[in-house]
Amino acid sequence: MKQLWQRLLGRDPVPDAVAEQLAADEAVVATATVTGGGTLVVTSWGVWPPDGSERIGWHQIGKATWDRASLVVTPTVAEEIAPGTELLADVVPRRFRLAEPGTVPEAVQERVNQSIRTRNRRELPGGGAWVLQRKVPGRDGLVVQVRPDAGTDVAAARLLAEGIAQRLPGSP
Template sequence: MTGLWARLFGRDPVPDHVAENLEPSEAVVATATVSGGGTLVVTSWGVWPPSGARIGWHEIGKATWDGTSLAVTPTVAEQIAPGIELLTDVRPHRFRPADPRTLPQAVQDRVTQSIRTRNRRELPGGGAWVLQRKVPGRDGLVVQVRPDPGTDPAAVRRLAEGIADRLPGGGTD
């Protein structure tokens, strides 16, 4: 998008590395120049950090806005069985948009919209969220188990494996 068109639509230009890698059905929703340089791009499929690849909505454990900075916490997924993932949070990415406009709300809305169902399970040492999430560009849902920090890892694994065993064709072999 040229600078003129970007300004008419109220967003910063989309960097070439993002524009060249967008999926055909992926739409740009919001952009913002961030401190330290670069542009944060929000699409219908995920968040594109200024220097990096897309983080899909289903790969974000949480996103928070404190009025000046956006923190996006990605997750790493371990496949327990087909369609069942055990998530681990990794270090949050922090962005300070110069002019956030609609960016924080766009991120919050899309993280929330990726979740179709959520259930809380109390476990030794904490608990875990069991989520059914939509993965952009794919049919169906993935079940994700996201434990709280400090929750007994063995209890979390038993929970995820138990869910896999109850699904049709389930089982962790």
């Protein structure tokens, strides 16, 4: 009965596995049924995959694309260079085929963009890197992230991140 009312009010139910893990001030923004089963949940803090295993925070998404059938989210892993400065590396993209996408693609794109406060491009050997200042959900302040392009010299990207960290207020 509860699910029927949620649908009548325009809200899809949130899977129990996700609902139990939501932070106190984390709000559900949109949901979509994934082809093959499960629900993709978009919150104010990130994207919960259909298995409900772990949220991918907005600051952890390097790229999100929509091709009218699938939402592809490219998560990143962060290496802390210094407090408040990270070197990112993309991991395997997650593809979610959405039966009825509703507002999910727009919500994801909007929130990934909103997490970025500033962005600058730096050319490096083998390619380049984006230097981003991002808001981390549930935390005060910003984190500086260096996200090198595929093929970019990682050592050069690390040196860039270290140089940025040294120029930040409060660094030794």
